[in-house]
Amino acid sequence: MSADGTDDATDADADGPVETVEHVPGTGVPIRGNDIDTDQIIPARFMKVVTFDGLGQFSFFDQRFDDDDQPKEHPMNEERFQEASVMAVNANFGCGSSREHAPQALQRWGIDALVGESFAEIFAGNCLALGIPTVTASGEAVADLQEYVEDNPDATIDVDVAAETVGYGDRAIEVAVDDAQRTALVDGEWDTTALMRSNAGVVDELARELPYVDE
Amino acid sequence: MSERTLYDKVWDRHAVTELPTGQTQLFVGLHLIHEVTSPQAFGMLRERDIDVAYPDRTHATVDHIVPTADQSRPYGDDAAEEMMSELEENVREAGIDFSDPTTGDQGIVHVVGPEQGLTQPGMTVVCGDSHTATHGAFGALAFGIGTSQIRDVLATGSIAMEKQQVRKIEVTGELGRGVEAKDVILAIIRKLGTDGGVGYVYEYAGDAVEELGMEGRMSICNMSIEGGARAGYVNPDETTYDWLRDTDAFEDDPEEFGRLKPYWESVRSEDDAAYDDIVMIDGGALEPMVTWGTTPGQGIGISEPIPAPEDLPESERDTARRAQEHMRVAPGDRMDGYEIDVAFLGSCTNARLADLRRAARIVTGREVHSDVRAMLVPGSQRVQAAAEAEGLQDVFTEAGFEWRNAGCSMCLGMNEDQLEGDEACASSSNRNFVGRQGSKDGRTVLMNPRMVAAAALKGTVTDVREIEEREVPTA
Numbered sequence: 001m002s003a004d005g006t007d008d009a010t011d012a013d014a015d016g017p018v019e020t021v022e023h024v025p026g027t028g029v030p031i032r033g034n035d036i037d038t039d040q041i042i043p044a045r046f047m048k049v050v051t052f053d054g055l056g057q058f059s060f061f062d063q064r065f066d067d068d069d070q071p072k073e074h075p076m077n078e079e080r081f082q083e084a085s086v087m088a089v090n091a092n093f094g095c096g097s098s099r100e101h102a103p104q105a106l107q108r109w110g111i112d113a114l115v116g117e118s119f120a121e122i123f124a125g126n127c128l129a130l131g132i133p134t135v136t137a138s139g140e141a142v143a144d145l146q147e148y149v150e151d152n153p154d155a156t157i158d159v160d161v162a163a164e165t166v167g168y169g170d171r172a173i174e175v176a177v178d179d180a181q182r183t184a185l186v187d188g189e190w191d192t193t194a195l196m197r198s199n200a201g202v203v204d205e206l207a208r209e210l211p212y213v214d215e
Numbered sequence: 216m217s218e219r220t221l222y223d224k225v226w227d228r229h230a231v232t233e234l235p236t237g238q239t240q241l242f243v244g245l246h247l248i249h250e251v252t253s254p255q256a257f258g259m260l261r262e263r264d265i266d267v268a269y270p271d272r273t274h275a276t277v278d279h280i281v282p283t284a285d286q287s288r289p290y291g292d293d294a295a296e297e298m299m300s301e302l303e304e305n306v307r308e309a310g311i312d313f314s315d316p317t318t319g320d321q322g323i324v325h326v327v328g329p330e331q332g333l334t335q336p337g338m339t340v341v342c343g344d345s346h347t348a349t350h351g352a353f354g355a356l357a358f359g360i361g362t363s364q365i366r367d368v369l370a371t372g373s374i375a376m377e378k379q380q381v382r383k384i385e386v387t388g389e390l391g392r393g394v395e396a397k398d399v400i401l402a403i404i405r406k407l408g409t410d411g412g413v414g415y416v417y418e419y420a421g422d423a424v425e426e427l428g429m430e431g432r433m434s435i436c437n438m439s440i441e442g443g444a445r446a447g448y449v450n451p452d453e454t455t456y457d458w459l460r461d462t463d464a465f466e467d468d469p470e471e472f473g474r475l476k477p478y479w480e481s482v483r484s485e486d487d488a489a490y491d492d493i494v495m496i497d498g499g500a501l502e503p504m505v506t507w508g509t510t511p512g513q514g515i516g517i518s519e520p521i522p523a524p525e526d527l528p529e530s531e532r533d534t535a536r537r538a539q540e541h542m543r544v545a546p547g548d549r550m551d552g553y554e555i556d557v558a559f560l561g562s563c564t565n566a567r568l569a570d571l572r573r574a575a576r577i578v579t580g581r582e583v584h585s586d587v588r589a590m591l592v593p594g595s596q597r598v599q600a601a602a603e604a605e606g607l608q609d610v611f612t613e614a615g616f617e618w619r620n621a622g623c624s625m626c627l628g629m630n631e632d633q634l635e636g637d638e639a640c641a642s643s644s645n646r647n648f649v650g651r652q653g654s655k656d657g658r659t660v661l662m663n664p665r666m667v668a669a670a671a672l673k674g675t676v677t678d679v680r681e682i683e684e685r686e687v688p689t690a
Contacts, residue, residue: 048294050254062655092410098345100361129363196371
C-alpha cells in the first residue's frame with residue numbers, strides 16, 4: 001500500500017484555486033414541491049456521459065419537455081427566469097441517488113445557490129463540493145420567497161452565507177446554514193482535496209494502525 | 216450525542232484529524248467504484264496531476280449501463296461502450312482490481328463487495344452510489360458519496376464528513392408468513408418518512424433483524440437512503456461471520472479470519488450504548504408491503520386501503536395527490552388487483568441468491584400471466600452461476616421469466632431494460648420515483664421478491680400469502 005503525492009501535498013496551489021463564497025446575489029426561480037428527487041433533476045438516461053459538460057440543458061428535462069421534446073409549462077422554461085441563479089425549493093429537495101450530476105446540471109443551467117425548507121444530505125454535500133450553498137428556512141418563509149420571485153423575476157435575491165440571511169425587496173430573512181458548510185464556503189475551504197492531501201502522512205499512519213489494513 | 220455505538224467506535228478508529236471546516240477527515244477502508252459516477256473524478260485527478268493514493272483499497276465493477284441481454288463488445292449502445300472503455304482505462308492506469316464481465320465476478324457493486332468478502336465489519340466503505348448503505352449489513356460504516364468526494368477518496372484515501380446522530384430502530388417479534396426484510400424497511404420508511412433519517416445513521420436491531428440472514432439485512436440497510444439516512448448498519452454477529460468465512464477473503468485463510476474476528480466483535484454497539492433516538496417497530500404486526508405512490512414512503516400493507524391525501528400530514532398531501540394521479544389510484548382502493556405489465560426481479564435491494572430462492576418457491580411449476588413481461592436480473596455473475604447450478608434458471612424460464620445477465624437493469628433504466636409508455640411494474644427494486652424505470656409515464660410498485668413473483672403469475676398486484684409455496688426441484 002502507498003500514499004502517493006506526499007511530496008507536494010503541502011502545495012495547495014497545485015490542487016486548484018481557493019475561492020470563497022460569502023454571498024450569492026442573483027435573480028430567483030421558484031421550483032415548488034416536496035421530495036423532488038434526483039431522477040427528476042437529471043433523469044438517468046442523461047448520465048451516460050463521462051464528463052459533466054453539457055448537462056445543464058437536461059436539468060428537469062422530463063418536467064420541462066414532452067415526448068416530442070416540446071417545452072412544457074415549467075418555470076425553467078419561462079423567459080423571465082432564464083437568468084436566474086437562486087433556486088427557491090421546498091422540503092427534502094434532492095432526495096434519491098448520490099449522483100453529483102444533479103447539482104452539476106443545475107449549476108450548468110445557471111444556479112449558484114439554493115434556498116429551501118430542507119435538503120437531502122448527499123445532495124447538499126454534492127452542492128458544497130461545487131461551492132453551491134444550500135440554505136434552509138421555514139416552509140412559510142420559503143413560500144413567501146417563492147411568491148416574491150414569481151412576482152419579481154428581475155429582483156435580486158441575496159443569499160448571504162456569512163450572515164445567514166436571504167435579502168430580497170426590503171426584507172432580510174434569517175436562514176440556517178450548516179456550520180461546516182458556512183465555514184467551508186466563507187473561508188474558501190470547500191475544495192477538500194487540497195485540504196486533505198496535506199494530511200497524507202497522518203492518513204498513512206492511521207491506516208497502518210487498522211487491523212484490516214495490510215502492512 | 217451517541218456513545219459506545221458501532222458508529223462511534225468505527226468513526227473514532229477512522230478519524231484522521233479535524234479539518235478547519237469542523238468536519239472530520241475520515242479514512243476510507245474500502246472504496247468501490249463503477250462506471251457512472253467515477254469517470255469525472257478520474258478526470259479531475261488527471262487535471263491536477265494526482266495519482267490514486269490507495270489503489271489496493273479500491274475495487275471496481277460495471278453495473279449501471281451494462282446490457283443484460285447481449286453483452287458482447289462493443290456494446291450496442293455507443294454511450295455505454297464509451298463509459299465501459301473509460302472505466303477500463305482508468306482502472307488499468309491506476310492498478311485497481313476490476314470485476315469486469317470476463318472474470319465471472321461482475322455484478323451490482325453492492326452485491327459484489329459483500330460476496331467477495333471485500334466488505335467487512337468495522338470498515339468504512341464508500342461508493343459513488345446512494346445504496347452503499349447496503350454494506351452496513353456487515354457492521355461497516357458505509358455511505359454513498361458524490362463525484363467530487365470520489366475524487367477526494369481517490370486522491371487522499373479519505374473523506375471530509377460531519378458526524379451524525381444515531382437512531383436505533385428496534386424491530387421486535389417474528390416476521391409473519393410472506394413478510395420479508397423488504398417489508399420491514401418499507402414499513403420503517405412509511406413510519407419515519409423519506410426525510411426522517413436526514414442527519415441520522417440508522418442502527419437496525421431487535422429480534423426480527425437478528426433473525427435475518429445477511430441478504431435480508433442487506434435489503435434493509437440498502438434502503439436506509441430511501442428513509443433519508445445516509446447510512447444504516449446491523450451489529451455483526453455469528454450470521455455475519457458465517458457469511459465472511461466462506462468468502463474469497465477468508466476461505467483459504469482461516470488464520471486471518473481468526474486474527475480479525477476480535478476487532479469485528481469489538482466494534483459492536485455496547486449494551487449500555489447511548490443513542491440520540493430509539494424507535495420501536497412491531498415486526499410481528501407487519502404484512503407484505505406495497506407502494507401506492509411515487510416515493511418509497513408511500514407504502515401500505517397489501518390488505519390496507521390507499522390513504523386519502525387529506526388524511527395525511529399537511530406536508531405530504533400535495534405529493535400524495537400528484538402520486539395518486541400518476542399511479543391512477545384513488546383513496547380507499549387497495550393495491551391488491553392493480554394490473555401490471557412488467558415484473559422486475561432484480562436490483563441491489565433484492566437480487567441475491569436467497570431472494571431468488573424464495574421467489575422460486577412461488578414460481579415453480581406455475582406460469583407467468585400472458586399479459587406480463589417478467590424479467591429476472593441476478594445481482595451478480597456469481598449469483599447467476601449459483602442459481603443456474605441449482606436449477607433456478609429452469610424454474611424461472613419454464614414459468615416464462617426472461618433470465619438475464621447481471622446488472623442494475625430496470626431499477627433505473629440506464630441500459631436497454633426500461634418501461635415503455637405508461638406500463639406498470641411490480642418491482643423488487645428500491646425507488647418508485649416518476650421516470651425512475653426509464654419511462655416518465657411508467658408506474659412502479661415496490662414490493663418484496665415473492666410478491667413480485669406472485670404479481671407476475673397473476674398479472675396484478677396480489678397477496679403472496681394466498682399462493683402456496685412449493686419445494687423447488689433441485690438440479
